[in-house]
Amino acid sequence: MYISNIGLDEPQRLAVMAQLQARLSDALDLAAQLKQAHWNVKGANFHQLHLLFDTIFVATEAHVDLLAERIVTLGGTADGRVQTTTRATSLAAYPIDAKLGEQHASAIGRSLADFAASVRVDIDIAAEKGDAGTADLFTEISRSVDKHLWFIEAHLHS
Numbered sequence: 001m002y003i004s005n006i007g008l009d010e011p012q013r014l015a016v017m018a019q020l021q022a023r024l025s026d027a028l029d030l031a032a033q034l035k036q037a038h039w040n041v042k043g044a045n046f047h048q049l050h051l052l053f054d055t056i057f058v059a060t061e062a063h064v065d066l067l068a069e070r071i072v073t074l075g076g077t078a079d080g081r082v083q084t085t086t087r088a089t090s091l092a093a094y095p096i097d098a099k100l101g102e103q104h105a106s107a108i109g110r111s112l113a114d115f116a117a118s119v120r121v122d123i124d125i126a127a128e129k130g131d132a133g134t135a136d137l138f139t140e141i142s143r144s145v146d147k148h149l150w151f152i153e154a155h156l157h158s
């Protein structure tokens with residue numbers, strides 16, 4: 001924990017940083033899952049989904065950066081190590097046998113929905129701890145993830 005004049009006390013900062021770190025691990029996992037889908041999707045909607053998964057990957061990479069840099073802003077150390085991500089992610093492991101568009105869309109949809117649910121809880125925790133800046137950061141991510149979940153779920157209607 002580094003000294004900072006940010007105006008939030010140490011217990012506040014520690015509580016919020018724990019949420020940020022948990023979502024950082026999830027977001028790094030989600031980014032890897034999106035590339036997995038981008039590379040391996042097959043079937044009639046190949047091109048559309050190939051591009052969509054990459055669009056969401058780019059947004060997720062931006063979220064990774066927001067989360068990590070907020071941790072450091074609060075005086076902490078962002079832990080983006082692969083080993084930490086593997087241990088800490090709360091997302092289900094990506095199915096290696098996913099092949100067709102629906103299979104990839106449903107796996108990504110589940111991860112996005114789980115991530116979105118966690119971020120919604122984070123918004124409330126950050127607000128409760130008096131850190132409106134972090135609550136706003138989580139809100140921005142939440143809105144983006146919700147939109148991308150819509151894009152994915154639109155592919156799952158028959």
Ligand SMILES: [Fe+2]
Pocket residue numbers: 038054
């Ligand atoms: Fe690519």
